[in-house]
Amino acid sequence: MINSIRSTVKNRLSPSVTDMIRMDHTHVVEAFHHYEIDSGPQTKKALVDTVCLALEIHSQLEEEIFYPAMRALAADTPVVNKSIPEHNEMRRLIAELRSMDPLNAHYDQTFMQLMRDVMHHVAEEETTLLPDAERLLADRLGELGAQMTKRRLQLAAPRAGEIALNTVRGFPASSMLVAAGALLAGTYFAKRAFEGQARHRHT
Ligand SMILES: [Fe+2]
């Protein structure tokens, strides 16, 4: 009984899954705005790696938690069906970027292509899928948000070293929260990661 009350309270306090998805989208776009064609190769690569990892984690969370919840409710889900091949196309471009030297003449272009695809995908999710979810899943939004936070931490934990290094290399101290946010939106861990990095910089 107490456990079920606890979990109801926790679910009510968790950000809703749809707000969390919007937050992820905003943070990725914000991180992208820090990309400058004239930056050094190491800075570019760190920023691209941050965005790519954020996209990978975000797509996996949607595929494991959000899309199945939508599928279970709506018989016809063309936007969800389209989302998986779109995620796979993003994964293809991410793999290409990872294998590419940032000095390669096609590096900027490949990253821009990825971001064009991301913007298109995000616009569709935000105009169609998320409003549908808020209507159809109204009483489960907090519970799904809590599941997403838990899974996000599991996925990010083994990559913590990589995340910290890319944050230091790719972002000035003033915008480290953008990098942490891109990966860990809405979690207490994001704030801690940011504070830890900022402290590290100042010592
Ligand atoms: Fe998606």
Ligand SMILES: [Fe+2]
């Ligand atoms: Fe998304």
